[in-house]
Amino acid sequence: MGNLAISVRDLGKQYRIGGRQERHETFMAALTAAMSSPLRRLRRMGQPVPEEQIFWALRNISFELDRGEVLGIIGRNGAGKSTMLKLLSRITEPTEGRMEIHGRLGSLLEVGTGFHPELTGRENIFLNGTILGMKRREVSRKFDEIVEFSGIEQFLDTPVKRYSSGMYVRLAFAVAAHLEPEILVVDEVLAVGDLEFQKKCLGKMSEVAGEGRTILFVSHNMGAIKTLCSRAMLIHKGTAAASGPVEETVAAYLNLNSPIQEHGVISKDAHRIGTGDALLRRVELRDGHDQSTEQVMLGQRFKIAAMFEVQKPLEDAFIEIGISTLDGLRVATVQNIDEDRPGLNFKPGLNEVVVEIDATLLPREYVIDVIIGHLSGLIVDWVERTFQFTALNVAPGSPDHYRWGEVRGFVRPKSVWHGPNPGTLN
Amino acid sequence: MVDTQTRSAATIVIEPSRGLADFNLKEIWDYRDLMFFLAWRDINIRYKQTILGAAWAVVQPVMTMILFTIFFGRMAGVPSEGVPYPLFAFAALLPWQYFATTLGNAANSLVNNSNLLSKVYFPRLLIPLTSLFPPAVDFMIAFVVLIGLMFYYRQAPSVQVIWLPAFLILAMVTTLGAGLWFAAMNVKYRDVRHIVTVLVQFGMFVSPVAYPSRIVPMPWLNLYALNPMVGVIEGFRWALLGTGAAPLRLIAISSGAAVALFISGFYYFRYTEKTFADVI
DSSP states (O other): OTTEEEEEEEEEEEEEOOOGGGOOSSHHHHHHHHHHOHHHHHHHTTSOOOGGGEEEEEEEEEEEEETTOEEEEEOOTTSSHHHHHHHHTTSSOOSEEEEEEESOEEEESSTTTTOOTTSBHHHHHHHHHHHTTOOHHHHHHHHHHHHHHHTOGGGTTSBGGGSOHHHHHHHHHHHHHTOOOSEEEEOSOTTSSOHHHHHHHHHHHHHHHHTTOEEEEEOSOHHHHHHHOSEEEEEETTEEEEEESHHHHHHHHHHHHSOOOGGGBOOTTSSOBSOOSEEEEEEEEEOTTSOEESEEOTTOOEEEEEEEEESSOEEEEEEEEEEEETTSOEEEEEETTGGGOOOEEEOSEEEEEEEEEOOEEOSSEEEEEEEEEETTSOEEEEEEEEEEEEEOSBOTTSSOBOOOSSOOSSEEOOOOOOOOOOOOOO | OOOHHHHHHOEEEEOOOOSSOOOOHHHHHHTHHHHHHHHHHHHHHHHTTOSSGGGHHHHHHHHHHHHHIIIIIIISOOOOTTSOHHHHHHHHHHHHHHHHHHHHHHHHHHHHTHHHHTTOOSOTTHHHHHTTSHHHHHHHHHHHHHHHHHHHTTOOOOGGGGGHHHHHHHHHHHHHHHHHHHHHHHHHOTTHHHHHHHHHHHHHHTTTTSSOGGGSOHHHHHHHTTSHHHHHHHHHHHHHHOOSSOOHHHHHHHHHHHHHHHHHHHHHHHHHGGGHHHHO
16 A cells, blocks of 8 residues: 555545425325325336436545645635545545545544533543544543643533633644544634634644644635645535645635636626625726726825625625735725724615725735625625736826835835934934 | 554545445444443433432333323223232333333434534444433333332242343344334434334333233234334243243244344445435
């Protein structure tokens, strides 16, 4: 078996969807159907399932992973990442293909699987540890280490239902972090917990990776993927859309995640998050003369106009406009409710909101993200990378310019300079 | 830190299974620690946050025994094979209660542990198998009450009592067989739990709990014994109270039915288990 940890060939998982009339939620319904139309059912048996009822959550996935490699798996929600982890963890069976796993595999698809609220921290460490595949004496041996990592010594004999969510996650992760499989499959579990603890967990994981353990890691945290992984795979619509060096794969993901919209018009089936009661339909960048543009002049004010198609009356809404770099780093955020301004009310139909921004962006390419939501925090529509524009290093008709080839930083705040004045050191 | 044995042994090949996957008994054994903690969790939870705690294990069979004694023993004059009626009823209530509680738990076991099924791998059989143990604690507590009753009625057990473990195993095989069927069906059809409730209520009257099986007329008795609990209960009475000759015929038929129930339940479970995580 050499140095190979995992080998996957032509892996596929198919689900049946739809066919409503054929699915029976209750046994009685199934029984009645079987009794009332035995002939029809007999005839249908052995016939292939109609094409439109088949959904391939994952297909044609092949890869090999050597011992000690850390593979990052990225992709949109619903792309098939979780299905792949479930197949590798043997939670569900593949429909086609073959996987070979050389070594003890532990999976971590959720923090605190099987934690019982009535049991104490101590009891849950044992329960959760064995659920994750440890032996009883293994848990006993690492018990002190786990407790120390979690930092909840004084609550060890308190039922976990009295824990704060932070403590709960710490304890759960502490157990998980002490798993010692040769191959570790980790789903987006780091998305929980406070920042400091997240760092601790990432540290623990890179430690684990340093020990030569093979890891498969799903995350939306591109920073974590970049620091931890030696390779990455992008899954899109159930197939491997890209695979290889981390940087390239992450770039492919960012491009795919929200293809930058042409001319600011956003189709209804763009990648969105939210209730959809109002949909962002167009984003436009305008210069100081209200002319549509794709460039911002150095030091000049500009406007961003967002057009929403409102389906239902929307009251107390907030709008957030964000400016991000192409690799997804948010540089500036403005909201209509800044400085304690009230929420907006929308009537059904097309509504345009324009914000004038007085900030100097340093020269590079930027994209605009837009969120419309309710003051309660409910997201109505959230679209990222809606519109790409360039911040120029000059401003025609003005002597202002950015002199250097290398651009450091993102924003040039207004500044007033004094001096030089004579000074002393004391 | 990893055991060298597991390192060398572990190469797992995962492929779509054709028909029934090979059953790996050793795997169940490898997961015995998990089974222990799952059972321990259920026992723990059962007695935490209750007023009477372990007394519940006694209250239910004792109350049922008292009611049976009043209505069946006294008023209806049901024969009790020369044994005081309360003892006669209690010896039957013990396995029956175990069967009823365990079957209910087993039927809901997969659904109640759906978070485990969809997040970690372990042999799925472990879950219904685990349900056999927590009610066994109740059984043992109630058994102490039975010993007390036997003292009270000065009913010494005879040598036959050595056969009691065999009937206990028969009870477990029966319960697990039915439990496997219902647990697997419950994943897909959520009204199965109601069916189980009805079945258990109904089953108490087609099992010789309140009366001796002797009152069932002959041609029907063979059919009656197809209910595996008939053999279990009559076996319990015979082993504990020495009621007449060994009901060999009943026990043979019931054992056959229990084994058939178990094997069919096992195969149905194995057949459906690969879709549990997708359906649940």
